[in-house]
Amino acid sequence: xxxxxxxxxxxxxxxxxxxxxxxxxxxxxxxxxxxxxxxxxxxxxxxxxxxxxxxxxxxxxxxxxxxxxxxxxxxxxxxxxxxxxxxxxxxxxxxxxxxxxxxxxxxxxxxxxxxxxxxxxxxxxxxxxxxxxxxxxxxxxxxxxxxxxxxxxxxxxxxxxxxxxxxxxxxxxxxxxxxxxxxxxxxxxxxxxxxxxxxxxxxxxxxxxxxxxxxxxxxxxxxxxxxxxxxxxxxxxxxxxxxxxxxxxxxxxxxxxxxxxxxxxxxxxxxxxxxxxxxxxxxxxxxxxxxxxxxxxxxxxxxxxxxxxxxxxxxxxxxxxxxxxxxxxxxxxxxxxxxxxxxxxxxxxxxxxxxx
Numbered sequence: 361x362x363x364x365x366x367x368x369x370x371x372x373x374x375x376x377x378x379x380x381x382x383x384x385x386x387x388x389x390x391x392x393x394x395x396x397x398x399x400x401x402x403x404x405x406x407x408x409x410x411x412x413x414x415x416x417x418x419x420x421x422x423x424x425x426x427x428x429x430x431x432x433x434x435x436x437x438x439x440x441x442x443x444x445x446x447x448x449x450x451x452x453x454x455x456x457x458x459x460x461x462x463x464x465x466x467x468x469x470x471x472x473x474x475x476x477x478x479x480x481x482x483x484x485x486x487x488x489x490x491x492x493x494x495x496x497x498x499x500x501x502x503x504x505x506x507x508x509x510x511x512x513x514x515x516x517x518x519x520x521x522x523x524x525x526x527x528x529x530x531x532x533x534x535x536x537x538x539x540x541x542x543x544x545x546x547x548x549x550x551x552x553x554x555x556x557x558x559x560x561x562x563x564x565x566x567x568x569x570x571x572x573x574x575x576x577x578x579x580x581x582x583x584x585x586x587x588x589x590x591x592x593x594x595x596x597x598x599x600x601x602x603x604x605x606x607x608x609x610x611x612x613x614x615x616x617x618x619x620x621x622x623x624x625x626x627x628x629x630x631x632x633x634x635x636x637x638x639x640x641x642x643x644x645x646x647x648x649x650x651x652x653x654x655x656x657x658x659x660x661x662x663x664x665x666x667x668x669x670x671x672x673x674x675x676x677x678x679x680x681x682x683x684x685x686x687x688x689x690x691x692x693x694x695x696x697x698x699x700x701x702x703x704x705x706x707x708x709x710x711x712x713x714x715x716x
Contacts, residue, residue: 388416389470393444395603398596400444401451411466411495413488418443418470419463419500422454430457430697431508431533434501436493436517437462438677439541439616440481440578442469442607444600448593449512449679452690458510461501465516466492468609475568475613478606479576482568482613486623489516490524497531510697511535514679515651518542518642519620522627522659525638535640536693538678539648542624543655545586551652555621558614567615574611586649588675590682597680628655633662640666641696643689645674645681667696 388408392400406420420443424430433453435446443462450460464471466489467482475482483489501509511532513521518540521528528535544551558571570576580587582594601608612620626632642660644653653670660668669692671678674685681689 388472393604409499415466416472421461423459424454424457428457432459432505433510435462436513438515463496479610481609486619489520508533513537516541525636529637538643541651543652545649558618561614562618570611576610587677588680593680636663642668644670646672648676650676
C-alpha cells in the first residue's frame with residue numbers, strides 16, 4: 361500500500377522528503393500501512409478526528425470477529441509508537457470477542473506533529489494526552505462502539521490513563537496497564553535529579569530540544585535491546601518504520617521529560633492513590649529497563665481498586681514479547697476484565713506460570 365497523507369487541512373501544502381507538509385509541519389495520515397508480515401486486520405475503519413485544541417489525530421476501529429461480543433477495548437499505545445505496531449494485539453482482542461478502538465497520540469505515529477522537526481517527541485503537559493483520549497472516547501468509542509468498555513494501555517499510555525482516572529471512571533468498566541510510566545528506569549542519575557534538571561532546562565528555553573544524548577531516531581540492535589526478547593516481533597516493528605519512516609519519532613524533548621516528571625510525581629502523590637477509582641490491573645515486566653516496576657507497585661499499594669502482577673524475566677514491551685511472557689499478559693487481561701472484583705494482593709509470576 362502506498363503512503364498517502366490526508367489533505368483535510370486547509371492551506372497550501374507541498375511535498376518534502378516524500379511527505380506532505382502544511383506550513384512546514386507534516387500532516388496526519390488518513391490510512392493504515394500494510395506491509396509483508398504485518399497486514400491490516402480486516403474491517404478496519406481509519407479516520408482523522410480533531411481535539412478541542414485543534415490537533416488532528418489518526419484513529420482506527422474494528423468490530424470483533426463473528427461470535428460472542430464482550431465489549432470494546434480502547435488501546436492506548438506508548439511513546440514513539442503507532443497503530444500498525446499493534447495489529448497482532450488488535451487481532452488477538454478481536455478473536456476474543458472485543459471490538460477495538462485505537463489511535464496515535466499527538467506528535468507521533470500518523471497524528472499531527474507539534475514541532476517543525478517532526479522527529480521530536482514533544483508535549484508541554486501530559487494533560488494534552490488526556491485531551492486526546494477524551495476526544496477519542498467522545499467521538500469514536502462511546503459514539504459508535506458497543507459496551508461494556510475497557511482500556512488496555514502501555515507505558516506512557518498507562519500514565520495518561522491513570523492521570524485521567526477521575527474522569528474516566530464512568531467511561532471504562534476496567535483497565536489493564538502494562539509497564540506503566542510511573543517511574544523511570546535506570547538512567548545513571550536518580551529520578552529526582554533528572555526531574556529537577558529537566559524542569560530547569562525547560563524553564564530557561566530548552567523545552568523543545570532533545571534530551572541530552574537524544575537524537576531523531578530510536579533504533580536499537582536486537583542484541584541486548586531493552587524492549588523485547590522476541591526477535592520476530594522486534595524485526596516486524598523495525599520493518600514498519602523502514603517502510604514508512606514518517607511514522608517514527610526520536611528521543612523525547614526536555615519539555616516532554618519535564619512534563620512526564622510532573623505527571624509521575626502527581627500519580628505517586630499522597631492524595632492521588634486513595635482518590636483513584638477506576639478498577640485497574642497493573643502488569644509490570646520483571647526485567648524492565650525503561651520504566652520502574654517498583655514505582656508501579658508503590659502506586660498500587662496506595663490505591664484501593666488496583667491489582668499488581670509482575671511477570672519475571674519479561675522486558676518492557678509485554679505485548680511485543682516472546683509468547684512465554686505475552687501469553688501470560690493476555691491471560692491476565694482476560695481474567696481481570698471478566699472478574700467482578702480486583703485482586704488486592706500484589707503477585708509475582710515466574711516465566712511459564714499460569715493465571716488461575
